Amino acid sequence: MMNSAATEDGIVDRPRGARSDRLHAQVIAATQELLREGGLNAATVDAIAQRSGVSKATIYKHWPSRTAVAAKAFGRMMAEALPLPDTGSTREDLSEQVRRVSAFYDSDLGAVFAQLIAACVDDPAGAAYFRKYFLDGRRAAITDLWQRGIDRGDADPSIPIDDVIDVLFGPLVFRRLTGHYALTDEHARTLAQTALAGLLPIGDGIAARTDHNEQLA
Amino acid sequence: MMNSAATEDGIVDRPRGARSDRLHAQVIAATQELLREGGLNAATVDAIAQRSGVSKATIYKHWPSRTAVAAKAFGRMMAEALPLPDTGSTREDLSEQVRRVSAFYDSDLGAVFAQLIAACVDDPAGAAYFRKYFLDGRRAAITDLWQRGIDRGDADPSIPIDDVIDVLFGPLVFRRLTGHYALTDEHARTLAQTALAGLLPIGDGIAARTDHNEQLA
Amino acid sequence: MMNSAATEDGIVDRPRGARSDRLHAQVIAATQELLREGGLNAATVDAIAQRSGVSKATIYKHWPSRTAVAAKAFGRMMAEALPLPDTGSTREDLSEQVRRVSAFYDSDLGAVFAQLIAACVDDPAGAAYFRKYFLDGRRAAITDLWQRGIDRGDADPSIPIDDVIDVLFGPLVFRRLTGHYALTDEHARTLAQTALAGLLPIGDGIAARTDHNEQLA
Amino acid sequence: MMNSAATEDGIVDRPRGARSDRLHAQVIAATQELLREGGLNAATVDAIAQRSGVSKATIYKHWPSRTAVAAKAFGRMMAEALPLPDTGSTREDLSEQVRRVSAFYDSDLGAVFAQLIAACVDDPAGAAYFRKYFLDGRRAAITDLWQRGIDRGDADPSIPIDDVIDVLFGPLVFRRLTGHYALTDEHARTLAQTALAGLLPIGDGIAARTDHNEQLA
DNA sequence: AGCTAAGCGAGACGGTACGTCAAGTCTTTCA
DNA sequence: TGAAAGACTTGACGTACCGTCTCGCTTAGCT
Numbered sequence A, B, C, D: 001m002m003n004s005a006a007t008e009d010g011i012v013d014r015p016r017g018a019r020s021d022r023l024h025a026q027v028i029a030a031t032q033e034l035l036r037e038g039g040l041n042a043a044t045v046d047a048i049a050q051r052s053g054v055s056k057a058t059i060y061k062h063w064p065s066r067t068a069v070a071a072k073a074f075g076r077m078m079a080e081a082l083p084l085p086d087t088g089s090t091r092e093d094l095s096e097q098v099r100r101v102s103a104f105y106d107s108d109l110g111a112v113f114a115q116l117i118a119a120c121v122d123d124p125a126g127a128a129y130f131r132k133y134f135l136d137g138r139r140a141a142i143t144d145l146w147q148r149g150i151d152r153g154d155a156d157p158s159i160p161i162d163d164v165i166d167v168l169f170g171p172l173v174f175r176r177l178t179g180h181y182a183l184t185d186e187h188a189r190t191l192a193q194t195a196l197a198g199l200l201p202i203g204d205g206i207a208a209r210t211d212h213n214e215q216l217a
Numbered sequence E: 001a002g003c004t005a006a007g008c009g010a011g012a013c014g015g016t017a018c019g020t021c022a023a024g025t026c027t028t029t030c031a
Numbered sequence F: 001t002g003a004a005a006g007a008c009t010t011g012a013c014g015t016a017c018c019g020t021c022t023c024g025c026t027t028a029g030c031t
Helices: A018-042 A045-052 A056-062 A066-078 A090-105 A108-121 A124-152 A161-178 A185-197 B018-042 B045-052 B056-062 B066-078 B090-105 B108-121 B124-152 B161-178 B185-197 B212-216 C018-042 C045-052 C056-062 C066-078 C090-105 C108-121 C124-152 C161-178 C185-197 D018-042 D045-052 D056-062 D066-078 D090-105 D108-121 D124-152 D161-178 D185-197 D212-216
Strands: none
Touching: A018 A045, A018 A056, A018 A066, A018 A108, A045 A056, A045 A066, A066 A108, A066 A124, A090 A108, A090 A124, A090 A161, A090 A185, A108 A124, A108 A161, A108 B108, A108 B161, A124 A161, A124 B161, A161 A185, A161 B108, A161 B124, A161 B161, A161 B185, A185 B161, B018 B045, B018 B056, B018 B066, B018 B108, B045 B056, B045 B066, B066 B108, B066 B124, B090 B108, B090 B124, B090 B161, B090 B185, B108 B124, B108 B161, B124 B161, B161 B185, C018 C045, C018 C056, C018 C066, C018 C108, C045 C056, C045 C066, C066 C108, C066 C124, C090 C108, C090 C124, C090 C161, C090 C185, C108 C124, C108 C161, C108 D108, C108 D161, C124 C161, C124 D161, C161 C185, C161 D108, C161 D124, C161 D161, C161 D185, C185 D161, D018 D045, D018 D056, D018 D066, D018 D108, D045 D056, D045 D066, D066 D108, D066 D124, D090 D108, D090 D124, D090 D161, D090 D185, D108 D124, D108 D161, D124 D161, D161 D185
8 A cells, every 4th residue: 555665653764855846846736736626536647647746656656645646735725724813812712713613614625524534434644644645733733822821821731732632623523524514604613602601500410621630640 | 216105304214015125124123233234334225135135126215325225224233222321410420421521432333423423514415314213312311311400400400402412512523633632531530520521610701500591692 | 466256268258138249349359449549558457448438347347357359459450351362272372371371471460469369378368369359260260271182082081280371370470579581572472372271392202292191100 | 769879780879988888798798697587477567677787777878779789799709609509511510500500590599580580670789789790690601601611612702692592591590490390410411402402403594603793594 | 816017137338437558759857 | 796685667457336328218287
C-alpha cells in the first residue's frame, strides 16, 4: 500500500531537493483547485496528475494515498480560514468559533471536510496526513484560545484540552456527517451554550466546574 | 440512481408480500454475516447477493444503495446492543453510557459503524437509512434516559435533547473517525465528566445550567 | 492472470448469447483495425476498449490477455490471405508457398506476426490462442497440400508433417525475428530448393528420401 | 532512443578506458546472474544497476537498450556452451548438434533465449547485439562444421550456408517460440533426418543435391 | 386448472478509478 | 569531469466494485 519510506505515523519521507519541492507544490496547488471545483471525488489521482503536470508514479512516491494528498492540500488551503475571535471573553470566543465552524461545515468546503474524514476511515496513512496538516492546526488554535482563558482566569486548566475541543466541535462533526441535525447558526449558538454551561445542574453530586481532577480519583 | 419509488427521505418503498419479506430478511442476514466477518468492505453487493441467494437486481429494488442495505442490517444487528444503564442517577447513567459507547466504537463493530458513517457522506439515501435504522433508535434511547432525569428532577428540560446527545457522543464519533484521541475508558470517563459539568465556571457572565432558554433570547 | 473459466489449453470459455457475441465481434474488429494501423503496440487493451465500445473488464472476461485478443483478431484477419497454390506439382506448390510466406513476413502484417510470436513467449495463454486461431489454420492448409502430394505419389507419407512444415517455414520465422538474413524473394526461392532437396548428397550412408522410418531404428 | 554514438548497425561505440571496461564487465556479470536467476524479466535495468553498482545512466551510455545488455551478457554466457561435435561425419555432426540445440532450447536458459528473440522484435538495436554477440558465434561454428564437410567432400559447397543453418535450426526456434511441437530428443532426431535428406524424392524433376546453383537459373 | 404478469435469479456489462511496474531520460551531487 | 544516485515521465497494465440491464424462469393470483 505504501511505496516509499514512511515514518511510523504513516507520513511518507518524500524526496528532497528543489525540483522535488516544486513538483510537490504543483501537486498541492492542482489538488486544491480540484477540491474547490468538484470536491474530493473530482480530485482523482489521474486528474491531479494531469492538472499538475506531475506523473502518477511521482505522486505515489510523495504520498501514500490519494487521501493523503487531498488532506495536505486541504490543510494548506484552510490554514488561514476561520481566524480565531478574540473578544476578551473565553465564552464569547468559543461560542463565536462554534458558530463559525458550523457555518464552514455547512459550506461547499465543509463538504470536502466531511469527505476527507470519511476517506480517512479506511486509510490510516491518509488519516495521519489529515491530522497533521489539518486537524493539528485547528486544535492548536483552540488550544491557544483556551490558554488565553486560563491566563485570564476564566478557563479551568484542569480540563483536558482534548475534551474542550471535542465537546465543542465533535457535535458539529457528527451532525455534518450523518445529517441528523441541521447546521444552522441557531443550533450552533445553542450548542455552544449547552456545551459551555454543562448539561446537568450544580449540586447533582458534583460541584460544577471545580476541582476537576479530583473527580477522577 | 434509484430504481424504485422512494419517499422524500430516500427510503425505498419496497415491494410487499410474503415472498418479498423473506428475501428481504435473507439479504439482511447475509449482510450482517459479512459485516461481522470483514466489515463494510466485505459487504459488496455481489457478496451479499451470492451469500443471500437474492439477486443484485432484487436488492436494488429493495434498497437505494449498498450503504442503505448495510445500514439497515447494522441497525438490526445492534438493536439490542448497548442497553441503557439505569442507576437512578442521570449523571451516572450518562457517564456509564458514554463509556460503553466508547468501548463499542473501539471494537470491531465500532469500525463498521465508522465505515457506515463514512459511506453516508456521499450517499444521502444511505444516510437516511443509517439514521432511520441505527441512529434514531440510539437517540431515542438516550432521550428516554434523559426523560427519566427530567421526571426525576435532575435533568434540565430546557436543554435541546439533540445537544445533550451530541455533546456527549459527538466527541466519541469525532475521535473514532480521525483517531486523534484514543478511545480508552479513562478518556471516556473524563469526557463524560467534562461534558456533564460544563466547560466554564459559574459566574462567567452566565448562570450555570439555569434558565437555559432565556439565554437564547 | 486469468479471470474466467479456462479450458486446459488456456482458451477462455467466454460468455454465450447474442449480445455477448456481438460484443465479441466488435472487439475483434476494433483490434484488427488497430493492428493494421499501428501493429501490436497500438492494440492496447485501453485502445481496443475505446475503439470497440466494449469495456476493459468485459474484454478480460472474454480473453485471458491482450495477446489472446490480438492473436484471434489476427487469425481471423489472415484467414483468407495466402491461398494455397495448386500447380499440380508438390514441389512447385511448396516452393511458391515459401515465397509467398516470405513476402508476407516482409510486409507490415508480417511485422505484426512477429510481434505476436514475441508476445506469446511470456504468455502461454496467449500462445494457445495464437496457435488455435492462426497457426493451426496455416498448418492445416500445408497439410492439405502435402496430402495432395501423397495422393499424387510425389510426397513421402513417412515424413512427419510437422517436419515438413517447420523445415520449410521455420527458417523464415527465424529470419524474420532476428533479421539475420533478408527475406527476399531470391532467398526464399533458394531456401525452398534447399529444404526440398535435402542438405546432403545421396550415398552419405543414407538413401535420399526413402524408407524414412527405418532410419530411426 | 539512443544516447551514445552508434555505428550504423546499432552497436554503441562505448567509452574506452580501464575504468569503463571494469564497469562494463560488472554490468555483464550482474546481468548474467539475473538472467540465470529469473530470466529476462528479472534483468530489469534497475536490477542490473543495483546488482552491478553501475548507474542506469552509465548503462545507457554503453548500450542502446536493455535488450542489448542482456543479449551481450547472454552471448558471453553461452560462448562455450554447446561445443561442436566432431564425429568425422557431417551428417552425424549436424544431427547431434540439432539434438543438443533442441535440448538447450528446452532448458531454463533456452527460455531466456526465446525471451531475447522476442525482445529483439521491437528493438532493432538490441537485435544487432543479439546477432553480434550470440547468433554470429553460433552460426560461425556451424559454418566451420560445414566447411569441414566440404573439405572432406561430404557437404555441398553450392548450398548457401544460411540455408543450411536455418533449415536445421529454424524449425527448433519456431517450435520453441510458439510451442506448437514439443522439443523432445525424438523429434529433434527425426527433424535432423528430414532436413538432411530433403523432403521430396529424387526424380521429381530435380536431381537430389547436385548442381545446386544450376537450379536457380 | 390454466393463464398471465410481476417478481426474481443469474450474471453480463459499462464506467471509473485504483495502485503498480519498468523503460528510458534527466538532474543533482559527489569524488 | 565523469559517474552514482535516483527522481521523473510515460504508458499500459490488470483489478475491483458499483449500479444497470437483459433474459428467461418461477410463481402468485386471477379467470
